[in-house]
Amino acid sequence: MAEARGIWRWREFPFTSGANNLRLDRLNDKTGYARALKTGLPSPRTRHKKTPMTIETKEVVINFQDVVVELGGQKIYDRLSFEVNKGEFVCLLGPSGCGKSTSLRVMGGLLPITSGTVQIMGLDPSIAWSKIAYVFQSPRLVSWRNAMENVLLGIELRLGPGNKSAREQKALDLLALVGLSKEVKKYPSILSGGERQRVAIARALAVDPEIIFMDEPFSALDPTTRERMRVEIEQIWQKTGKTIVFVTHDIDEAVQLADRIILLTKKPTIVKENIPLPDARPRSLGLPALALHRNRLLQMFNSIESDSKT
């Protein structure tokens, strides 16, 4: 696990990627000044000054190295390698069937690899389960438990019974974080699709994971709700500082949300390209910079398609 420290000057900052840009983006929010104090980074008012200072750079929390996965006699990954840094919002983007969801199963220790190495915070995935949580396309709530009880279920299963009132307060706080303070007693059957997915996000956060894996979490929602949920997940990520690995095949979603897009080829899959997105947040899809990323990604997708035909 690499952890480096270095001297940083403001003018160099926008051109670095990963955790550094993430920290910079976080300074753009209302709590930027308080965060600047906490992180030791310059506040938005003073960061233009070329003050040399020492900061933490990147810490790798996910490491895929030369991973081969074979399923049903078919090679899915062909020595797939990538890294994810602490605090990053990484989107895994690629054509259908390239193995995006498979990578989440591998990282969760749910699927053995044929060769190569996978490490989650320096650990083998089989023993790293306490570091991770999942949000799936379907919220997978327990129908006979209300919103709060569903969040509590996550805590109970992972962390044991513990202190009841502390657990309940934590569940309430998380439901407030995802905008469901008034829905805590509602059962899944009367929650909207977006609300159900928010409960699932609160449940994932409840076990205090280092890394959250999201597998197309908004793809079943209507376009308006999907758009709203993107804004909300970005805010939640900024508030919690979690590392998020977000699987999608939606280019717009990826350019709106990611610090970095890992673009995958078709099977047998390798990384086609790592694409850092240093653009300021929140990002509107109408911004010219996003249109450029989008067009570039579309071209790459076309190239992936034509590669597979040859």
Ligand SMILES: Nc1ncnc2c1ncn2[C@@H]1O[C@H](COP(=O)(O)OP(=O)(O)OP(=O)(O)O)[C@@H](O)[C@H]1O
């Ligand atoms: N248990 C299995 N046995 C055989 N093949 C499998 C198994 N599970 C997954 N696969 C195959 O592995 C490949 C990758 O599947 P995966 O679901 O990871 O793709 P994906 O990139 O997430 O696709 P999509 O975007 O369509 O959801 C697919 O070709 C799939 O058919």
